Amino acid sequence: MRKVFVSNTVRRKIIEIRTYLVIELKLSEEAAFQRIERMRQFIGSFGNMADYALCRFNKWRVLGYRCAVFEKRWVFAYEIINEGVIVRDLSHTATLTE
Numbered sequence: 257m258r259k260v261f262v263s264n265t266v267r268r269k270i271i272e273i274r275t276y277l278v279i280e281l282k283l284s285e286e287a288a289f290q291r292i293e294r295m296r297q298f299i300g301s302f303g304n305m306a307d308y309a310l311c312r313f314n315k316w317r318v319l320g321y322r323c324a325v326f327e328k329r330w331v332f333a334y335e336i337i338n339e340g341v342i343v344r345d346l347s348h349t350a351t352l353t354e
Contacts, residue, residue, distance in 0.1 A: 259340030260303045266332070269346045270295060298326045302334055302341045313352050316345065325349070 270292060277288040302324070311323035311333055321333040321344060331352060333345040 258303045258305070258336075260300060261340060261342045262299060263342060263344050266299075266343050266346045295326060295330070298324070299332065299343055302332075302343060307336065312354055314354065319344075321345075 273295075274288050274292050277283045277291060278285060283291075308322045308324045311317045311321050311331075313323065313331070313333075316323060316333040319333075319335070321335050324332045324334065326332060329349055331347050331349055332343055333347075334341050334343045
């Protein structure tokens with residue numbers, strides 16, 4: 257099992273998503289918490305030795321990042337390093353271009 261490090265950028269975006277779920281989509285605090293918790297568990301799975309392919313999105317591929325899709329809507333970009341994995345970025349699939 258590898259260590260998983262999460263960048264401040266990803267941490268901020270997850271907080272923004274939670275806020276959006278509660279304020280804009282009118283989800284309950286509990287429902288928003290459950291969705292974010294599933295996201296966190298997904299991030300934790302990057303510590304497993306199985307790796308996703310290099311990103312097809314050029315902005316991340318040129319940096320050598322790998323991409324993992326969460327619930328068909330969110331893409332996590334991560335980098336494999338000697339110490340483990342760094343989750344570098346997070347984006348909604350609708351905002352990404354190849």
